[in-house]
Amino acid sequence: MGRSLHKLTAIQAAKLKAPGRHSDGGGLYLSIDDSGRRRWVFIYTRGAKRTELGLGGGRDLSLANARVEAAAFRTMLADGLDPKVERAKDDQAQTFGAFADAYVEAMRPSWRNDKHAAQWKMTLTKYAAPIRERPVNELTTQDILDVLQPLWTRTPETAERLRGRIENVLDAAKAKGLRTGENPARWRGHLNQLLPKRQRLARGHHAALAYDLIPDFMANLRTRSAVAARALEFAILTASRSGEVLGATWNEIDLDKRVWIIPATRMKAGREHRVPLSARAMEIVEAQFDDGKGYVFAGPKPGKPLSSMAMAMLLRRMKSGITVHGFRSTFRDWASETTGFSHEVCEMALAHTIANKAEAAYRRGDLFDKRRKLMDAWTGYCGAQKGDKIVQLRRSATP
Known part of the structure; x- marks a missing residue:
């Protein structure tokens, strides 16, 4: 597979129409057939055998989430494992912590600097500790509340960032097929009915000196x-x-x-x-x-x-x-x-x-x-x- 990663942008991927395989790098391709059907695939060679794994439809699976899955497969290959064999196992039991870590690594190149990635890693490790060992497909609204409520009034900004990051990770897990149903970390129409609205200062209203x-x-x-x-x-x-x-x-x-x-x-x-x-x-x-x-x-x-x-x-x-x-x-x-x-x-x-x-x-x-x-x-x-x-x-x- 090529060494260059993230060759495509989301806009470029959406506009591609020509039949064939369009490389994003690292074994990830957007495959478009003659009828215009789009799907993400991961192609790798192990030994003398070349294997293609389907990841999901081009409409249902975003570029960002396809990269998450491709990154997980590259990690398997680096560890001497066969992604096809590993995926055939019971991946429904994958933990939230393992999937969150893979998500951060996959998204790291798209973030502005290493500090941003470190902040994601820290919040999803330290504050989400109670759910890291839970299977990602079993997380419920109560699990998310148990993580957020101790922080919600004490450090509301941290709590809101944590909620958003958990929501992103669970959305990616659903796109990969590891979850079904509604996202338990979703705010609008869900957690906003269970947690008090955060009191925000107007932008720029930091305590200042005349x-x-x-x-x-x-x-x-x-x-x-x-x-x-x-x-x-x-x-x-x-x-x-x-x-x-x-x-x-x-x-x-x-x-x-x-x-x-x-x-x-x-x-x-x-x-x-x-x-x-x-x-x-x-x-x-x-x-x-x-x-x-x-x-x-x-x-x-x-x-x-x-x-x-x-x-x-x-x-x-x-x-x-x-x-x-x-x-x-x-x-x-x-x-x-x-x-x-x-x-x-x-x-x-x-x-x-x-x-x-x-x-x-x-x-x-x-x-x-x-x-x-x-x-x-x-x-x-x-x-x-x-x-x-x-x-x-x-x-x-x-x-």
């Missing part, structure tokens, strides 16, 4: 000696998300041009983002410089970044009642209400996705020079002056 209070807050922050304090100050001055700051590495920083280039793989919108660094932001970066390798805001463990909770815990100790993400709202309010910078410049400074497709198509540049002026003005408003002492204790997260 912009007229930011100079005093920053003055207080600059007296603190932790790496977490420097990381938080840098996040505020660049209006960046906490994950972008904590994951920053030295090869992303151009010290000569005073720019931080965040690769697309680390951005929420999946596009490279150039961040102009003000004088104060540069001073923070330069004060962190050690050997120019690894993370800019290094944690106490060699080769590891600062903890994802470091800045949040710092704010808690400061009794601020605000969130790291909330400072992006503070910046946006300040820019809108006190400056003459355009909406486009402010939105690009926050690396926001352009909702209007026509506007997005015609916007070619990233307004970098204008954004540099905006961030310099923001730094000035925050009260930082060139030459302000960088109070810092390397590799410490305790202020």
